[in-house]
Amino acid sequence: MLKKTTLLILIFILSSCSSQENDKNYYYQIGKEKKVQIFKFVDKNNLKNIEYWKVTSNPQTNKILTESFTSDLRLYNLFEEEFKTDGTEIIRYADFEVNENGQNIKIEGIIVDDDVYKWSDNNKYSYSVKYTNPKYGNELFTKKRTKNKFENININGIVYSTLKFKDEYEIKSLEKNQKYEFYQYTYYANGIGMVKYLRYHPDGTIIELELTETLTETEFDKLKEKASR
Template sequence: MTKNITLLILILIISSCSAQENFKDYYYQIGTKKEIKVYKYVDKNSPKNIEYWKVTTNPKTNKIMTESFTTDFRLYNIFEEELKTDGAQIIRYADFEVNDNGQNTRISGTIVDKDVYKWNDNNKYIYSVKYTSPKYGNEQFIKERTKSGFENITVSGTEYSTLKFKDEYEIKSLENDQNYEFYQFTYYAKGIGMVKYQRYHPNGTTIELELTEILTEKEFDELKEKASR
């Protein structure tokens, strides 16, 4: 009986470690050297809406930095996270808005809650950031995430094994009772990172951002240079 119990405990431990590793395998991967990849996403419902996510992974610091660009290559967000033993935590956040003079101004955020992606957690977790918007004053951005399960999906003609999440967002004014809420389903593909999200706004607008290709830094710079001519 004792041997059977010991064997059962070992099986449970191995299964738990395997599940934890499987969750992590669906997130952005850090290799043996510093790498830069640029993910190109296109809105399925509005193909002219394109986003570029420049993802820099650094094994020396165990950090991932994502710089997000609009269709016309304007930087609109910087998001840096550090990989911990139980998941990825946000360590730096900044938005960029165009001011009245046409300049891209930085709005740095103060981290309140840190959990971005957990390796093995079926419960809801959260990250949030406080910042001061030149247009709207003091605000807090809140994102709650819950794992939905594994799902095979086809994106831009390619089939992926994905881990699906439901993400609930709230932008809360800290100066009055106004807030804005929306939600999305986010899909991470094994060994790649995010390949799709379906975002639902309260006015009925739906954005389906899908991965179409992964560019090198050089290819991305060439696109920016061509667009600036």
């Protein structure tokens, strides 16, 4: 009986480890050397809606920094996370908004909850950030995530093996009794990271952002230089 119990425990442990590694493979990877990748995303429902995500992975610090840019190459968000044994945790967050003088102003966030991506967790988890918006005052941004399923999806003729999540967002005013909520389905491809999200806003707007190409840092710098002229 003891041998059977021990065997069952061993099978459970091995199965859990396998599941954890499998889910981890669908997220952004940290290699042996520092690496910079730029992902270009285009909204299928509005081809003018383009985003560039500059993802820098650093094995020395075990961290990944994601800088998000608008179609005109303006930095609008900064998101840094650290890899842990069971997933990644947010350690730095900032938004950027253009003020009346045309300057890109940085809005620093204070981390409240920190779970971004769990290697193996079927329960809902979240991260949240407090910040002071110049227009709307003190706000709390929360993102809740639940693992959905594995799914093969076709993007521009390329079939990706993905892990799909449901993400629920809430932006809550800490000074007024107001909040804004929306949700999306996010797809992470094996060995790549995020390749698509399908976002639903309460007014009926749907954003279907898909990966169209990956640029080198040199190519991206040339685009930024051209946009600044």
